[in-house]
Amino acid sequence: MSVKLLNIDTDSPADLAKMRSGDRILSFNGKLVEDALDLQFLLGERTEVLLERDGNQINLSLNLPDGSEPGWEIEPLELRTCKCNCVFCFVDQQPPNLRSTLYIKDEDYRFSFLFGNYLTLVGISGREFERIIRMKLSPLYVSIHTVDPVVRGKLLGLKSAPVLSKLRKLIDGGIEIHGQIVLVPGYNDGKVLEDSLNELLPLYPGLASLSVVPIGLTKHRKGLNRLRPLSVDEAEITVDIVRSYQKKAMETCGSRWVFPSDELLIKAGLEIPQDDYYEEYPQIENGVGIARWTYEQVEQALEEGLNQSVINGRILWVTGHSAASFLQQIASDISERFIEINIEVLPVQNRLLGSQVTVAGLLCGKDILDSLKDYFRTYSQRNFDKIYLPPDCINYDGLLLDNYSPEEISAELDHLVEAFDGDWVSMITGQSGSNR
Numbered sequence: 360m361s362v363k364l365l366n367i368d369t370d371s372p373a374d375l376a377k378m379r380s381g382d383r384i385l386s387f388n389g390k391l392v393e394d395a396l397d398l399q400f401l402l403g404e405r406t407e408v409l410l411e412r413d414g415n416q417i418n419l420s421l422n423l424p425d426g427s428e429p430g431w432e433i434e435p436l437e438l439r440t441c442k443c444n445c446v447f448c449f450v451d452q453q454p455p456n457l458r459s460t461l462y463i464k465d466e467d468y469r470f471s472f473l474f475g476n477y478l479t480l481v482g483i484s485g486r487e488f489e490r491i492i493r494m495k496l497s498p499l500y501v502s503i504h505t506v507d508p509v510v511r512g513k514l515l516g517l518k519s520a521p522v523l524s525k526l527r528k529l530i531d532g533g534i535e536i537h538g539q540i541v542l543v544p545g546y547n548d549g550k551v552l553e554d555s556l557n558e559l560l561p562l563y564p565g566l567a568s569l570s571v572v573p574i575g576l577t578k579h580r581k582g583l584n585r586l587r588p589l590s591v592d593e594a595e596i597t598v599d600i601v602r603s604y605q606k607k608a609m610e611t612c613g614s615r616w617v618f619p620s621d622e623l624l625i626k627a628g629l630e631i632p633q634d635d636y637y638e639e640y641p642q643i644e645n646g647v648g649i650a651r652w653t654y655e656q657v658e659q660a661l662e663e664g665l666n667q668s669v670i671n672g673r674i675l676w677v678t679g680h681s682a683a684s685f686l687q688q689i690a691s692d693i694s695e696r697f698i699e700i701n702i703e704v705l706p707v708q709n710r711l712l713g714s715q716v717t718v719a720g721l722l723c724g725k726d727i728l729d730s731l732k733d734y735f736r737t738y739s740q741r742n743f744d745k746i747y748l749p750p751d752c753i754n755y756d757g758l759l760l761d762n763y764s765p766e767e768i769s770a771e772l773d774h775l776v777e778a779f780d781g782d783w784v785s786m787i788t789g790q791s792g793s794n795r
Contacts, residue, residue, distance in 0.1 A: 371430020724763020
């Protein structure tokens with residue numbers, strides 16, 4: 360157990376302490392260093408460091424006055440992978456030749472703490488549970504799916520996969536949990552879902568929130584378990600079950616606690632609830648409340664951010680089919696209030712993954728490009744000041760699933776194409792912050 364130093368900034372505290380690139384940190388103040396998390400949690404204003412250099416151990420003192428940074432680059436955390444064989448695993452449903460990170464099945468409590476990744480808690484050792492509690496790695500995000508060990512085992516490709524005792528251990532240790540239930544028809548819906556919610560509700564506030572999301576199925580399932588998507592009737596029944604437990608949770612806990620995803624509501628043909636329904640939006644990264652949050656962000660931009668001198672543009676928003684209707688309503692409302700602005704919405708069918716995948720975040724560059732080309736062939740006289748792609752279809756490197764970039768799409772279309780960066784005034788007017 361150690362952490363390797365990859366680079367040391369000149370004249371930084373680490374440099375002044377005589378640390379070098381290639382050194383391995385073994386301990387801080389006598390406490391063993393396992394990974395980068397320990398560096399974050401064990402560093403103090405003055406730290407006694409045990410290093411390994413060229414096979415020898417060296418003791419150094421690292422001084423960090425006034426909370427200054429050490430000035431080093433360390434090796435990244437090595438992602439731990441999942442040992443389950445989930446019947447609905449989205450990674451198994453990917454076509455070839457996409458970006459490499461899409462084929463990684465992660466199961467790492469450290470990444471859950473740092474980035475909100477969901478994990479099953481399968482395979483985490485007793486020592487790791489102790490470390491989570493000792494270091495207060497909270498909150499964590501857990502794929503619960505059901506509390507029935509046998510049913511959960513079937514879902515995860517195991518004989519049995521109990522979860523309640525593990526949740527209680529973490530909660531008793533002061534760890535806050537946010538959970539998800541991926542609903543698979545015939546496995547954990549209906550009565551099984553009701554039983555799970557009944558067992559999980561008493562874990563509040565330790566289990567601070569719970570989302571119920573429908574299974575995602577691509578067209579690439581050859582050789583995999585035969586599964587089907589949730590029907591409209593099943594979606595309606597599921598929302599009814601969730602709402603019944605929201606009522607119980609409000610009566611006993613003062614929180615709705617469990618939330619249906621936007622995709623589930625849209626599948627059931629139901630309206631998106633108001634802002635206060637989602638409380639603090641604890642599950643927004645799991646697709647819960649993103650539509651309402653979008654409405655609120657747009658309204659704020661309309662009220663606070665629009666300058667009458669710059670609201671003149673023709674904009675095209677690209678999205679998936681599930682978000683198209685509410686974005687079209689937003690665009691219509693904006694155009695009614697500001698006649699100088701013309702916003703159109705282009706829903707793109709996901710040909711790469713199949714028609715069952717309708718969320719914007721899983722659109723690939725080729726599908727977007729082909730849809731835009733078809734659009735311009737049909738409406739050859741239309742020109743746009745800017746075309747916006749949804750933000751969650753772009754990774755940290757600015758690439759889509761199939762490694763297309765917005766710049767490549769822009770070059771092929773001879774139109775300015777950008778990914779939405781969170782600035783709704785720009786999204787509405789086409790004007791960047793520096794030009795407003």
